[in-house]
Amino acid sequence: MTDCSVFFISDGTGITAETFGNSIMAQFAVKPRHVRRPFIDTADKAFQVVREINAVADREGKRPIVFMTLVDEDILNIIRPCRGKVFDMIKTFVEPLEEEFAMKSNHRVGRFSDVAVDREYNDRIEAINFTLEHDDGQSARNLEVADVVLVGVSRSGKTPTSLYLAMQHGVKAANVPLIPEDFDRGFLPPMLKPFKKKCFGLTIDPARLSQIRNERRPNSKYASIENCRFEVQQAESMMRREGISWLSSTHKSIEEIATTILRDIRPDRLIY
Known part of the structure; x- marks a missing residue:
């Protein structure tokens, strides 16, 4: 398997999604095509990414892998139904930690504050x-x-x-x-x-x-x-x-x- 595509989608730089996603993908004998889409912070941008993911799925005949670090629920709801295999890092890691710490995270966009x-x-x-x-x-x-x-x-x-x-x-x-x-x-x-x-x-x-x-x-x-x-x-x-x-x-x-x-x-x- 050498022709899969992997999308890294973020409302920030996308570095966190890409770093973590690459660590996961390195466990498999694949040579993916990397597509980073940073600063996806509006509905228009989200719909554009969905169209791109779906087009890749049609072209390659398989689901692209999608790693996301997005905090805006409206944008998440646009991207989740795409035809890729979606891994939502916020839902996977942040929400269980919110439960563990008994507090809400700040859901800050991106890695850095001011x-x-x-x-x-x-x-x-x-x-x-x-x-x-x-x-x-x-x-x-x-x-x-x-x-x-x-x-x-x-x-x-x-x-x-x-x-x-x-x-x-x-x-x-x-x-x-x-x-x-x-x-x-x-x-x-x-x-x-x-x-x-x-x-x-x-x-x-x-x-x-x-x-x-x-x-x-x-x-x-x-x-x-x-x-x-x-x-x-x-x-x-x-x-x-x-x-x-x-x-x-x-x-x-x-x-x-x-x-x-x-x-x-x-x-x-x-x-x-």
Whole structure:
């Protein structure tokens, strides 16, 4: 089954519906077509989505899967009779919790309240700005306030992991590449010495690294398998000597890498 469609419908961004829905769909050997429909907050938009779902059902000859996070009952009543298999996350999770807590939820549209006064939101924006400023060793300024400093060879996954940590967890994550000059000297870049306890290393399978680098600089020494083997071996040896924890990004998702980093460097960020 490789041609099903999955709709993620929300009156907000749709990120919650998509994240949860993807976690569920990952349990099955399917390759769905993803359709996110955010900000469905009027009857007209709801009817338009229903027409789209029904058209897909006709075209594919099977019911699309529909994950919804909608709080407006009128809009829900428009979408529920569609020809998709509907999973209403509010009804599935929020209503049983209302019963458990003996209180009504606020039925707030979207994940965030007023971002202008939301401290958590502002912390994440500040972390994103910090992470962008300290990407790829661009700046050593204010490294003392970093929550974590990722180190590893070029293209081992430091930048996407840093941005994920900042965007999802409000973690100020700098990242610094380990380059041939560092291997010649035999020690970490001088800018990192005072912050070694904040460092976490990423490594990667040399063959995978060569493949990634060839997409960027085809047929270069930088991308050659021999050079990739050398850099990975040198980086792992250096991190081992310096006592820096590290993991391979080869077969791990950004989410898995980030969770491991939080567990080892900032376990307090796993509780909030």
